[in-house]
Amino acid sequence: MSITSLRCPAPIRRRLPVAPRDYDLRDRAITAFEQQDFASSIQLALQYLLPEISIPDLAAEPLLIVQGSARVRVHIDAGSLAISAVLAELQSGSAATAALRYYLTRLSATGQLFQPRLRGAVLSLEFRDQLGLMHPLKLIEVLQRLPMEADANDGWMVERFHVSTPDREPVATLAEPEFDQAWAIWNDHWSAMNELLLESRRRRSVRFLDTLGSLAANHIRYLLPLFGPVRADLNESAETFTDNEEHPNKRDSSLAKCIKSMSKVSQEQLRNCLGHASYAINPLQEGTPSLISSMLSGNRMQSTGELRSAGRSLEAALELISDYVYLLAYHSWPAEIESTLRTGLEQASDKPWREAADLLWNHANSTVRSHGNDLDPSVAEESAEYSYDA
Amino acid sequence: MTPDHDPNQSLDEIDGLGVFQVYTGAGTGSGFLIDQRHLLTNCHVVAPYRQVAVEMRDRTRIMGTVRRLHPYRDLAIVELAHAVNEEVLTLGDGSALRPKQSVHILGFPVGLPLSLTEGVISHAHQLLDEQHYVQTDAAINPGNSGGPILDDQRQIIAVTTCKLTSADSVGFGIPVEDVRRFIDDFRAQKSKFGVQCPACEELIGDALRYCPSCGTDLEAYHEFAEFFDEPDPHPLVNFVESALAKANVDPVLARHGNHNWSFHSGSAPIKVWCCCSEHLNFSSPLAQTGSKGLDQLFQFLLSADHAPFCFDMNGSTIRLNLVVHISDVFASAEHPELAARVTQFVAKANASDNLLIDCYGCSPAPETQTDFLNSPAHQ
Numbered sequence: 001m002s003i004t005s006l007r008c009p010a011p012i013r014r015r016l017p018v019a020p021r022d023y024d025l026r027d028r029a030i031t032a033f034e035q036q037d038f039a040s041s042i043q044l045a046l047q048y049l050l051p052e053i054s055i056p057d058l059a060a061e062p063l064l065i066v067q068g069s070a071r072v073r074v075h076i077d078a079g080s081l082a083i084s085a086v087l088a089e090l091q092s093g094s095a096a097t098a099a100l101r102y103y104l105t106r107l108s109a110t111g112q113l114f115q116p117r118l119r120g121a122v123l124s125l126e127f128r129d130q131l132g133l134m135h136p137l138k139l140i141e142v143l144q145r146l147p148m149e150a151d152a153n154d155g156w157m158v159e160r161f162h163v164s165t166p167d168r169e170p171v172a173t174l175a176e177p178e179f180d181q182a183w184a185i186w187n188d189h190w191s192a193m194n195e196l197l198l199e200s201r202r203r204r205s206v207r208f209l210d211t212l213g214s215l216a217a218n219h220i221r222y223l224l225p226l227f228g229p230v231r232a233d234l235n236e237s238a239e240t241f242t243d244n245e246e247h248p249n250k251r252d253s254s255l256a257k258c259i260k261s262m263s264k265v266s267q268e269q270l271r272n273c274l275g276h277a278s279y280a281i282n283p284l285q286e287g288t289p290s291l292i293s294s295m296l297s298g299n300r301m302q303s304t305g306e307l308r309s310a311g312r313s314l315e316a317a318l319e320l321i322s323d324y325v326y327l328l329a330y331h332s333w334p335a336e337i338e339s340t341l342r343t344g345l346e347q348a349s350d351k352p353w354r355e356a357a358d359l360l361w362n363h364a365n366s367t368v369r370s371h372g373n374d375l376d377p378s379v380a381e382e383s384a385e386y387s388y389d390a
Numbered sequence: 391m392t393p394d395h396d397p398n399q400s401l402d403e404i405d406g407l408g409v410f411q412v413y414t415g416a417g418t419g420s421g422f423l424i425d426q427r428h429l430l431t432n433c434h435v436v437a438p439y440r441q442v443a444v445e446m447r448d449r450t451r452i453m454g455t456v457r458r459l460h461p462y463r464d465l466a467i468v469e470l471a472h473a474v475n476e477e478v479l480t481l482g483d484g485s486a487l488r489p490k491q492s493v494h495i496l497g498f499p500v501g502l503p504l505s506l507t508e509g510v511i512s513h514a515h516q517l518l519d520e521q522h523y524v525q526t527d528a529a530i531n532p533g534n535s536g537g538p539i540l541d542d543q544r545q546i547i548a549v550t551t552c553k554l555t556s557a558d559s560v561g562f563g564i565p566v567e568d569v570r571r572f573i574d575d576f577r578a579q580k581s582k583f584g585v586q587c588p589a590c591e592e593l594i595g596d597a598l599r600y601c602p603s604c605g606t607d608l609e610a611y612h613e614f615a616e617f618f619d620e621p622d623p624h625p626l627v628n629f630v631e632s633a634l635a636k637a638n639v640d641p642v643l644a645r646h647g648n649h650n651w652s653f654h655s656g657s658a659p660i661k662v663w664c665c666c667s668e669h670l671n672f673s674s675p676l677a678q679t680g681s682k683g684l685d686q687l688f689q690f691l692l693s694a695d696h697a698p699f700c701f702d703m704n705g706s707t708i709r710l711n712l713v714v715h716i717s718d719v720f721a722s723a724e725h726p727e728l729a730a731r732v733t734q735f736v737a738k739a740n741a742s743d744n745l746l747i748d749c750y751g752c753s754p755a756p757e758t759q760t761d762f763l764n765s766p767a768h769q
Binding site for chain 1: 665666685689691692697700702704711717
């Protein structure tokens with residue numbers, strides 16, 4: 001075994017603070033809607049989602065919110081509420097056919113209320129409906145999903161389809177010292193993943209591949225504020241290598257290809273794909289005590305514990321690190337819990353596998369005792385299974 | 391053996407046989423003709439619905455009215471809205487069945503078109519829950535229920551009813567003697583509808599608690615009263631079915647299982663389903679892309695003019711979609727705007743396939759009713 005430990009540095013990605021939801025506002029919005037006071041209902045629903053933003057009279061002026069690189073406009077016009085975000089403008093000579101096909105196959109869909117719409121050469125994600133059909137739950141769903149989708153389809157389309165992006169929020173690149181740190185993290189990460197891939201191939205274990213795939217995608221997402229083509233390429237590969245339904249050989253090959261291509265990313269390419277964006281709506285899910293319990297206790301931890309007691313420290317350590325990274329990468333936590341989770345990772349960083357596994361095992365038990373809740377073990381297992389694929 | 395059929399050739403062509411798919415708001419199953427106007431199926435396929443849809447081989451559907459149920463023996467007879475011409479299979483002789491004898495099962499497993507599976511009789515008179523069944527190892531899947539089990543002479547020897555889910559290749563059919571008796575009793579039936587007592591088999595015409603003939607507590611066997619009432623519809627079902635009715639689509643004929651509907655609007659196939667707890671989807675796979683003029687086609691499909699509808703592509707199949715949020719369905723009792731949207735969607739789907747084929751070089755989608763593409767009404 002050539003790799004003896006994993007580095008878990010402090011993230012460059014900035015922490016997104018938790019803004020606890022005021023559910024009373026949402027309930028009042030529903031009541032106002034049921035009383036057919038549609039203007040108040042919309043105002044209250046927007047206040048619920050955007051507590052730090054002053055909501056204007058939408059009939060008089062549009063509300064502009066920034067979500068990563070997406071600019072989302074919300075306004076009332078002719079008795080309807082409209083929400084839109086420009087994605088791209090088609091250029092003559094651009095790869096328009098491929099771009100249009102991508103929009104039709106990947107962005108248009110059943111099961112979502114907003115859709116891509118083409119006006120002239122400008123393609124936007126749009127949603128519009130009458131005020132009388134603007135139930136707050138519907139508005140909240142669109143406002144959570146449309147900006148996120150618009151943010152995900154950012155500058156990478158310029159490179160891939162040669163379109164222009166006329167109405168995007170620029171994301172400031174990192175300062176030089178921060179970038180140097182990011183570059184070191186990037187290289188360390190893919191180098192470690194490459195070595196662990198060899199271990200995965202040697203062990204021929206699907207469970208190991210599950211953990212490694214999750215770690216390869218989630219750790220770097222947690223550590224670096226990625227956007228643009230590099231994030232798009234990583235996400236595209238991760239769709240295959242983290243897909244538990246896919247054949248292991250295909251996942252292995254996709255992970256190997258991803259590691260190879262990510263390792264070849266130049267400094268300039270990475271520099272252009274890193275930056276601290278701002279988000280009007282926190283894109284992370286709210287972390288909960290039950291999530292901590294479901295991830296760090298119950299059958300899931302028992303299974304990791306069995307690896308640890310059987311002396312399979314590498315697998316146990318990786319599973320624990322992967323779980324911690326998942327909790328931090330996709331969830332926002334109160335400062336105290338976030339700090340606790342980060343401390344666990346820092347303690348395990350660069351430690352030999354056995355020591356890292358022991359440290360994190362004890363840390364996880366203590367974290368569940370202090371920040372988890374009592375959960376039916378079967379529920380815990382179910383939640384963990386469900387959430388691990390993200 | 392009937393003189394008309396060579397046993398080696400008899401099941402080569404199954405499309406002409408009178409075996410059809412039955413649809414309700416709870417699921418789908420199979421059924422077979424006992425004469426040109428009547429279909430036999432399982433009770434669990436149709437109950438508690440009194441009106442069901444029966445799909446012909448050309449995918450048109452006709453209304454079926456349930457006339458007789460035997461919940462305990464799991465049999466039902468459905469009267470079709472009009473006579474159909476497919477071949478009526480004959481009932482065979484169940485007395486000579488023996489293990490290892492070949493059987494052929496016809497039906498619509500997991501909603502696929504009419505399919506044949508084969509196996510042998512594992513036990514000719516298997517006792518299970520105090521009733522006898524023909525046990526077979528032939529593949530039985532959801533959707534096969536109510537279909538015929540045939541012998542080599544293409545005669546019905548049993549009716550598919552269930553399988554053990556905890557075991558492999560253990561399926562059961564209702565013996566043909568019970569089926570024959572059920573049909574004979576139906577032929578003598580005077581009332582429009584009746585349910586047989588599970589104990590004495592007397593036909594009961596009303597939702598009674600006790601059998602008037604043998605005094606059995608009927609509720610102890612099944613929720614007997616429910617056989618006499620259509621199920622209380624979910625608000626979502628109410629919304630979809632009233633909106634379809636306003637769009638001149640018969641909602642009973644459109645039913646395709648729980649919270650699913652499927653029908654054709656002229657040439658265009660339309661499916662309606664809930665993908666999650668929040669969205670009700672209407673989608674019509676209209677056409678498949680050609681190889682030329684794709685820029686123009688894609689620009690047309692993405693045009694903002696189509697709102698509130700949208701086109702998307704699943705592989706090379708172009709679909710027209712409408713998504714309704716469930717909160718809209720529950721927001722008020724009346725939904726005139728939403729119902730109007732459904733009507734527009736149904737009309738637009740019917741018109742759009744022709745447009746895509748004529749103006750953008752597309753070809754019909756696999757489920758397009760091509761006979762209707764150029765009909766005057768369609769134009």
